[in-house]
Amino acid sequence: xxxxxxxxxxxxxxxxxxxxxxxxxxxxxxxxxxxxxxxxxxxxxxxxxxxxxxxxxxxxxxxxxxxxxxxxxxxxxxxxxxxxxxxxxxxxxxxxxxxxxxxxxxxxxxxxxxxxxxxxxxxxxxxxxxxxxxxxxxxxxxxxxxxxxxxxxxxxxxxxxxxxxxxxxxxxxxxxxxxxxxxxxxxxxxxxxxxxxxxxxxxxxxxxxxxxxxxxxxxxxxxxxxxxxxxxxxxxxxxxxxxxxxxxxxxxxxxxxxxxxxxxxxxxxxxxxxxxxxxxxxxxxxxxxxxxxxxxxxxxxxxxxxxxxxxxxxxxxxxxxxxxxxxxxxxxxxxxxxxxxxxxxxxxxxxxxxxxxxxxxxxxxxxxxxxxxxxxxxxxxxxxxxxxxxxxxxxxxxxxxxxxxxxxxxxxxxxxxxxxxxxxxxxxxxxxxxxxxxxxxxxxxxxxxxxxxxxxxxxxxxxxxxxxxxxxxxxxxxxxxxxxxxxxxxxxxxxxxxxxxxxx
Amino acid sequence: xxxxxxxxxxxxxxxxxxxxxxxxxxxxxxxxxxxxxxxxxxxxxxxxxxxxxxxxxxxxxxxxxxxxxxxxxxxxxxxxxxxxxxxxxxxxxxxxxxxxxxxxxxxxxxxxxxxxxxxxxxxxxxxxxxxxxxxxxxxxxxxxxxxxxxxxxxxxxxxxxxxxxxxxxxxxxxxxxxxxxxxxxxxxxxxxxxxxxxxxxxxxxxxxxxxxxxxxxxxxxxxxxxxxxxxxxxxxxxxxxxxxxxxxxxxxxxxxxxxxxxxxxxxxxxxxxxxxxxxxxxxxxxxxxxxxxxxxxxxxxxxxxxxxxxxxxxx
Ligand SMILES: Nc1ncnc2c1ncn2[C@@H]1O[C@H](COP(=O)(O)OP(=O)(O)OP(=O)(O)O)[C@@H](O)[C@H]1O
Ligand SMILES: [Mg+2]
Numbered sequence: 131x132x133x134x135x136x137x138x139x140x141x142x143x144x145x146x147x148x149x150x151x152x153x154x155x156x157x158x159x160x161x162x163x164x165x166x167x168x169x170x171x172x173x174x175x176x177x178x179x180x181x182x183x184x185x186x187x188x189x190x191x192x193x194x195x196x197x198x199x200x201x202x203x204x205x206x207x208x209x210x211x212x213x214x215x216x217x218x219x220x221x222x223x224x225x226x227x228x229x230x231x232x233x234x235x236x237x238x239x240x241x242x243x244x245x246x247x248x249x250x251x252x253x254x255x256x257x258x259x260x261x262x263x264x265x266x267x268x269x270x271x272x273x274x275x276x277x278x279x280x281x282x283x284x285x286x287x288x289x290x291x292x293x294x295x296x297x298x299x300x301x302x303x304x305x306x307x308x309x310x311x312x313x314x315x316x317x318x319x320x321x322x323x324x325x326x327x328x329x330x331x332x333x334x335x336x337x338x339x340x341x342x343x344x345x346x347x348x349x350x351x352x353x354x355x356x357x358x359x360x361x362x363x364x365x366x367x368x369x370x371x372x373x374x375x376x377x378x379x380x381x382x383x384x385x386x387x388x389x390x391x392x393x394x395x396x397x398x399x400x401x402x403x404x405x406x407x408x409x410x411x412x413x414x415x416x417x418x419x420x421x422x423x424x425x426x427x428x429x430x431x432x433x434x435x436x437x438x439x440x441x442x443x444x445x446x447x448x449x450x451x452x453x454x455x456x457x458x459x460x461x462x463x464x465x466x467x468x469x470x471x472x473x474x475x476x477x478x479x480x481x482x483x484x485x486x487x488x489x490x491x492x493x494x495x496x497x498x499x500x501x502x503x504x505x506x507x508x509x510x511x512x513x514x515x516x517x518x519x520x521x522x523x524x525x526x527x528x529x530x531x532x533x534x535x536x537x538x539x540x541x542x543x544x545x546x547x548x549x550x551x552x553x554x555x556x557x558x559x560x561x562x563x564x565x566x567x568x569x570x571x572x573x574x575x576x577x578x579x580x581x582x583x584x585x586x587x588x589x590x591x592x593x594x595x596x597x598x599x600x601x602x603x604x605x606x607x608x609x610x611x612x613x614x615x616x617x618x619x620x621x622x623x624x625x626x627x628x629x630x631x632x633x634x
Numbered sequence: 635x636x637x638x639x640x641x642x643x644x645x646x647x648x649x650x651x652x653x654x655x656x657x658x659x660x661x662x663x664x665x666x667x668x669x670x671x672x673x674x675x676x677x678x679x680x681x682x683x684x685x686x687x688x689x690x691x692x693x694x695x696x697x698x699x700x701x702x703x704x705x706x707x708x709x710x711x712x713x714x715x716x717x718x719x720x721x722x723x724x725x726x727x728x729x730x731x732x733x734x735x736x737x738x739x740x741x742x743x744x745x746x747x748x749x750x751x752x753x754x755x756x757x758x759x760x761x762x763x764x765x766x767x768x769x770x771x772x773x774x775x776x777x778x779x780x781x782x783x784x785x786x787x788x789x790x791x792x793x794x795x796x797x798x799x800x801x802x803x804x805x806x807x808x809x810x811x812x813x814x815x816x817x818x819x820x821x822x823x824x825x826x827x828x829x830x831x832x833x834x835x836x837x838x839x840x841x842x843x844x845x846x847x848x849x850x851x852x853x854x855x856x857x858x859x860x861x862x863x864x865x866x867x868x869x870x871x872x873x874x875x876x877x878x879x880x881x882x883x884x885x886x887x888x889x890x891x892x893x894x895x896x897x898x899x900x901x902x903x904x905x906x907x908x909x910x911x912x913x914x915x916x917x918x919x920x921x922x923x924x925x926x927x928x929x930x931x932x933x934x935x936x937x938x939x940x941x942x943x944x945x946x947x948x949x
Contacts, residue, residue: 205833221833223826225893234823235834237816245815 134197136161136327137182137296142191144177144351146528149520151177153351154191159296159327164318166330166342169371170560171532172518173348175331179298183215184208212295216285216302224274229256231273232288259291262324263317279310286317290326297321298329301531303337304558305469307421307586315341333532333560335364347371372562381572385596387411390580391463391549393432395441402428402438403604409549414571414581416595416615418588420624424604425584426468429553432582433458433465445549459491462548466538466555474538475526482508482522485537489544511540515570516563532559539570550574552583556590568594592617602627645942648935649886649902653909664916672912674795680908681801682707682856683878684901688808689737689849690883691900695812696845697825697892698744698751703853704875705762706733710857711867712766715777722779730854736762737850741843759876767869774868777861786862797859804852809897821845825892881932882907887939906931 137159144152152174159165167175181188184205193200195211202208208215223231229252230237238255240246256269265283273281282302289297299318303311318328318341332338338345339359346356347370354370368376391409396402402424409415419425431438434454443450445461452458455465467473476484485508493499509522515536519529529537535558542550555571556564571594575581585591591598597611600623608623610616644651660667686703693699714729736758743754785796812818824831824838832838861867886903888895910931914924 206835209835221827221830223823223830223893225826226822230819230823234831235820235836237819239816245817247814247816247819249814 135159136163136196138194138197139178139182140192140194142178142181142193143189144174144181144186145189147520147524149528150351152181152188155348155351155353157346157353158356159329160343161327162322162325163343164322164328164330164341166332166338166345167348168332168335168338168345168367169348171536171558171563172530173371173560174351175348176300176530178348179215179300179329179331182208182213182296183298185215209292212293213298214289214292214294214296215298215300216282216289222273222281222285224272226273227269228260228267228271228273228276228284229253229269231284232256232259232269232291234288236292255291256287259287263287263290263320265317277310279306279313282306283314283317286314286321290321290324294321294326296327296329298331300331301333301558302330303332303334305586309421311337333558333564335367335561339364349373368561371560376561376565378565380569381593385410385412385575387413387578390446392442392444393440394443396428396431396438397440398424398427398431398436398438398604401604402431402601405599405601405606407599407606407609409580409582411580412575412578413597414575414583414595416591416598417582417584417601418591418598418620419601420628421586422603423601423624425601426553428601429551429582429584433463433551435465458551459488459545463551464488464542464545464547464549465551466542466553468553468557470531470534470538470557475534477525477527479526480523481512481517481519481526481529481537484526485512485522485541486544488541492545507544508540511544512537514543515540516566532563535559536563536567539567543570543574547579549580549582552581554585555583556585588620589617592620600624603631648938649899649906652935653902653906656909656913660913660916664913667913667916670793672916674793674798676905676908676912677798677801678795679912680904681795681797682859683875683882683907684801684904685804685852685856685859686849686875686879687883687900687904688804688897689845689852690879691886691888691895691897692808692812692821692845692848693751694883694888694890695825695892695895696821696842697828697890698842698845699755699880699890700737700740700751700846700849701755701876701880702736702740702758702762703849703879704872705759705766706736706850706853707857707860707875708766708867708869708872709733709736709762710854711861711864711871712769712775714858714861715775715867716769718777718779722781726858729857730851733854733857734847734851737853738843738847740850741846744846745839745842763869766867770867770869772869774866776866778865782858782862783865786859786865797862800855800859804855805897805901808848812897817841817844822893825894827893878907879904881928885932885935889939 135158139155139157141154141156142152143154155174155178157178169175177186180186182193182202184202184207187203193202200211223234233252233256238248238251240248253269260267260269263286265287267276267280267284273284276284303314306314321328330338330342342359344356344358345367347354347367349371387410389408390411394406396405405428407415417425417428427436430436432452434452434457443452450461458465482505486504489507490499512522517533517536517540519533526534556567559567571581583591583594592615595615597609598615598620599606600608600610600620602624607627610619666672686707690700690703710729710733713732714725717725717728740755740758743749744751788796790796790799820836821841823836824841828838882904883900884903885906886895886900888900907928910928911924914927
């Protein structure tokens with residue numbers, strides 16, 4: 131049957147306690163199609179896909195595969211139908227080889243001796259799957275020796291090695307840099323050629339407009355429209371998503387107060403060479419560069435999260451050192467980690483408890499913590515960053531990804547820091563919330579808080595920062611300020627540096 | 635390049651290097667150390683711990699462990715002696731079966747009832763120890779079997795003690811099971827990430843029950859080896875066995891967090907403990923000091939492992 135949709139989801143409904151996550155959503159997927167789902171944080175994108183994968187049961191609605199109604203109650207039902215989701219949290223085996231990861235649960239057995247593992251066949255078949263995706267990855271390598279991006283591509287290979295018909299990628303690129311994302315897109319193209327359909331969830335509208343054949347927009351748990359590629363402009367999509375025009379944050383005027391913090395000679399062997407800078411009161415200082423430039427390691431080294439050597443560090447005119455994050459906290463410096471899952475969120479605790487962990491530190495001397503004051507302080511902070519939640523006493527995993535990110539900002543604000551270090555502050559955040567977060571950052575700076583930030587997206591750094599340090603291969607190659615701070619200038623500098631490297 | 639190779643050898647083979655170092659020193663100051671008799675004596679000493687160590691390795695790779703192995707071993711010895719009236723073979727079979735059932739129950743508690751392996755095997759340890767004290771009436775009970783004696787004190791080709799032969803055969807067999815079978819490889823996946831393993835259709839509970847039952851079975855086998863040498867059982871036997879086995883396997887670099895290690899590595903750790911004990915006895919180190927040194931050794935090697943892992947992560 132030509133033109134028949136591979137998958138139809140009809141009137142899918144889901145509520146969590148009092149929260150309506152999906153209120154009767156329709157979603158279609160054609161064979162060999164890349165179908166993007168976009169929407170604000172908490173719009174229901176992940177929930178819709180988790181229902182398709184058997185992670186959550188649906189409260190109502192139906193799912194049809196090739197016109198036949200199917201029941202998907204457990205992940206294995208979805209797998210049997212060839213529906214696979216790339217899980218970022220808990221689905222890989224870091225200590226095992228790539229091949230064992232790809233064929234986990236389905237290891238090949240020796241013919242005639244079914245107990246024995248056929249390790250030759252395992253390696254060959256893995257090499258074959260990796261070859262289909264044109265991935266230059268060694269099947270025998272231990273998974274944790276690969277980069278995060280490569281690990282993700284191994285997940286794609288894992289899905290492909292089974293009977294894959296539908297592949298779901300939920301914010302697959304949020305931790306990838308430009309080059310790595312491009313490799314992922316090439317892999318998606320390879321899947322399309324094989325007739326496999328891809329559901330692609332992302333907050334990066336540019337890449338969505340590039341790779342998706344169709345785009346479905348969810349808002350508040352409802353499908354507000356499905357648009358074929360080329361039939362809609364970015365601004366219109368954003369309006370559909372938000373239900374209003376995007377209000378860009380008003381950039382704050384660059385100011386330069388007295389120096390509050392300075393670093394001289396920060397080095398990390400092989401990664402960062404002799405980086406020095408000053409930070410002024412109320413200033414937003416960006417550190418940027420391509421991946422591998424050392425920008426992120428520099429920031430982590432600075433805060434005692436990576437072994438580094440620093441010749442001299444001064445805070446408010448006094449010589450200090452930070453060998454551990456707690457030293458930083460004592461100096462009134464807080465840090466927003468780039469990774470939510472492993473570095474920031476305590477999944478067993480409630481939203482309030484998560485928000486108030488740093489605050490607790492500031493009041494622990496009182497020995498007995500007033501519950502009421504904790505509630506008030508955390509609610510105030512959570513409201514300030516506009517976290518969308520049923521209540522502060524809900525478990526933190528009930529927050530959508532972007533709202534967890536906002537909760538982390540609320541956590542930092544609760545301790546009224548003097549200096550804030552932001553490592554990728556809008557990872558996984560929707561376009562609307564992004565502007566809200568920018569607004570919060572500007573507001574902080576206006577109040578006299580000094581900010582050091584970096585991001586996986588260069589435009590984000592240039593949009594926010596008053597002054598930008600550009601790094602390449604571990605060196606500071608330039609410092610731009612005020613009107614010079616533009617994405618074009620930064621890109622010109624880094625490509626120049628890369629070209630110079632190639633020639634000598 | 636050579637420096638890196640050298641460092642890699644130090645990192646990966648440090649247990650063998652320590653064993654070698656001890657042996658070299660002892661060969662000089664106590665030449666009797668390298669006599670064939672003493673070397674086989676060491677191997678005999680470690681044969682019991684290595685047989686049980688096989689099971690412990692399976693468990694620890696699957697991110698579990700078993701505190702009841704010492705009690706379970708003496709339990710087997712006791713059952714075999716009490717039932718020897720109905721024939722040697724029947725006594726041995728019943729003893730091994732009883733130990734396997736105890737192991738199986740540990741597995742059910744951990745895998746089906748989801749009781750943490752510390753709690754379930756601690757209870758089993760106390761329970762079996764009490765059972766042995768009741769069955770032996772707090773006495774040392776003895777068996778009488780020449781057939782078993784000729785196993786315990788006999789030598790293959792006149793030099794290799796039979797218990798060593800048995801341990802070697804089991805080590806090789808289960809090293810193959812762990813490394814070369816689908817079951818073995820799946821166990822690594824379970825230890826690495828239990829939730830994900832379940833999601834990908836691996837029978838997590840079945841594998842855990844298997845590993846615990848295997849450990850029980852091997853405790854039974856060790857109990858018989860013990861019987862073949864001591865010809866007796868008592869509630870005070872095998873108290874140190876738990877710690878010897880667990881610390882040996884840990885020395886071999888198998889971590890409690892699971893997913894890593896091999897039988898060969900575990901055996902190295904157990905052998906190191908055996909060589910160390912033997913050396914200290916030859917050097918007339920007092921028993922209490924021996925314990926202190928063993929404890930220090932474990933702490934040093936495990937700290938080194940974790941330091942190296944951290945260094946590798948920062949690479
Ligand atoms: N396990 C859960 N328990 C309670 N509420 C939940 C749970 N999972 C999701 N929700 C709620 O359902 C709604 C939809 O969440 P979902 O995770 O699908 O959003 P999303 O579109 O994926 O957002 P994001 O872009 O931030 O990832 C949100 O209001 C969220 O708080
Ligand atoms: Mg989501």
